[in-house]
Amino acid sequence: MSIREEWKRLVQDGQLHRLDPYPGDRRKRTVLMTPSIHNLAVVGPWDDEEMGDRCARLLATLQRIVRGAHLIVCLDPFEAREAQIGRLDQVEDAVFDIRSREEPGLRVFCRFAEKDVLVAFTCAPRSVKVSWLDMLPLGDRHSREWKNAVRDCIEQWTMFFPKHDPVMGDDLNAYLSNATLE
């Protein structure tokens, strides 16, 4: 079974969720989400105003990816400054974070199943603890939290796609269309 057949089966079975664009927007990419990301950004409930504000903005950020907006990507770990998606250390793990910079900053950990198909596994606060996320802030770039988040992403990938590798390598075109390197 190809990886596309695999992720479509997972979507059909409800194990992964595919993010819809806002009605009227185009669907140029696919963002697949685990139930935890889906609950956070889409389903809710958003218990308070801060959580509602932040999660609504995260939803808009993820939908921006779906509608094919231009993305700035950094493939060099620790070098991302303005990139919206960055590859994390170690590069051979092929784990990326989607950088949602509104305060409090959030990072969504993902891998690419194929070109323009992202699978988002977990979300963590970048620097400030938030009551509505069960993860510690990632903090310093060499912190245990970063390593744990990357490891968790890989473990979840293996659970969902035991027979497939994510997209790897240094060719931006293999990951995304309409994107430039930082």
Add this chain to the structure above:
Amino acid sequence: MPTSQMQLLNEISAGHDGPQIPPAKLAYFQERMRDRVFDFIIGLFLREQKNGLNKAKLGRRIGKRPEVVNRWLGGPSNLTLDTISDLLLGIAAEELLLDSQTLLERAPVNEFHLDDVPASAESSEEPEQDGEQASALMGLKPPSQDDSGARAAAA
């Protein structure tokens, strides 16, 4: 209009005497608008790059250091009305002409980026996904008047 869209736009479509729009819905559409303006500016910049523009030249033209230009072109959250004006002038000698479009009655676009996925098969899944996905925004209740008063007092 699909049910999910109607729910999402409940308060938004309620007219001048409708209830307060929940803050998360305001935030969602704020973010969408920022993204839209940012995408427009990036589109112009990419177009003008083909005509020889780069960030250094742009910075020199509008009197900003390269790192400032880099930040402005780095993400939607870095833009203000003034920086938008500076960027439009520097990139393309243009100004923003405003127009807006109703959020109501928008039909989903029947388009998919994966070539081998038949549109008919996908579109049969759409209503269910759409209904499920909009639920957090849809389920929001307007803040009570008491809450609004307390927030205003705190501010």
